[in-house]
Amino acid sequence: MKLENDIMNTIEGEVVKVSVISFLGDIDREKGTIISKDSGCFGCSIKNKILVVERFRGSTVGTYVLYSLCRKGLAPKAIISIEPDPVVVAGAALCGIPLIYGISENFLSSISTDDKIRIEMDKGANEVCIVVEKDFL
């Protein structure tokens, strides 16, 4: 597991999980909501959420869109994925969004939209810890 862009403190937030996403074409640039039906979370807002992504797709222009979402305050708090996508890595680097990749498919499939996630960084041990809280009510 790898973390890019430092976490100062713990990050906590609600999950928006998508099976596939491109920052160009799948997200409303003005509202920060998901507009692609095959994403698995149509209409979800990614603003201040922990975006959990099975697979990225699409154009290299996605870097610009992620950057713009940040400037408008519509970006996610953190992004978690299995594989890193260079277009998204570049966008996250430009706005300092913590990006975690290299997590197992099994772990990712256990996460669902509306779960709560806490990401903790143990700087001494150089370890990242992801805690998933589920609401079974």
Place this chain on the structure above:
Amino acid sequence: MYLGKWEEKALQGEFGEALQLSMNVLVKVCRALKAEKLVEISHAHVSGVSYFNIGDEGIEFLEDLVKKGAKTSIYTTANPASIAFLDKFRDSYSAEIIVKQRKIIDILISIGIDRKSFTCIPYKLKTPVLGEHLAWAESSAVIYANSILGAKTNREGGVTALMAAIAGRTCFSGMHLDENRCPTETIVIDFPIRSIAEASAIGLYIGNVVRGIPYIKMKMYIDEKLKNVVLRSFLASLASTSSCPLVLIEGVSPEAQKYVDKHSSLEKISIDFKDVQTFFDSMCSPVLYLGCPHIDIDELELILRNSIEVLKILKIEKLYVSVPMYEQEKILKYIGSLEGIEIVYLPGACPVVSDLKNLKAVSTVHGKARHYIPKTAGASACLVDIA
């Protein structure tokens, strides 16, 4: 990841904010690509020049870069812009779009990009040599540099190519490593290629079936002076339907020679004419588009000399021709119509990244244009075998 002393200092911000930002983005992207280090490059080529492509977000980003004092540190060229900045289309686009398209071009020039570039064939301005390391965006230029010139570049994203232009470095991964440049399959084209359109159709087809780096055997029955145009259109088409950065063409690619005897052990795919026929369409428009990738005026003259009779028979009324920005002066002295066919030159521009909804449909001999125009420009396109 290993960083040299200069790179460490740049990352710490010792050389200013723009360089720090560039190094920060590069290091993170390179780690994701599992690069062990950065490699110094001699030429960067950036994409994302069309306003229709990068939008207001792109302009915001470029303006922020300028505020941070961004300057290219190596020779840098840029892709063509949308046709919206050309005076002859003043009435086709809103004032806002025209102003914003011009702004993108001005910012890029102010950062240090060669004002004569704005072309997808940057290798005609400065030709890379065998083994030279580059950071190029624009898939058709990438595959040309790797395959025809033996230079080394990955398919960079628009933003990372710009960061590489500022830092003078890119990730030492993928195509920069010799071990990733060996053929993995053999493709044999069973019939001779006789036109730009045929080469395009074959390129589109190969892009759909290729899995790794192909060793390609093909014969071209083409005017010697037009061979390069044919190869450009072939490679651009192939790179439209795949993410392939390199092909090894027997007798053409400098690196193919090493594998003349060795490729026979690889899995072989044969292509006959029937396979590629599906990519040809019936004529859909009296407007013909040439120059994807860009062609220069001499090449246009040759194409027209060979094909003018066919164009007349097919009742082509208008030609749109994309040429590099550096051909601008030549155009002024060149003809505006030929035997009743109007010729509209598009210096430094590309219809594929423009809004062509008013045009509705366009005929072309280029596979890349046929592939992208319906997706990105809002018009339909047909591939016709007339040149």
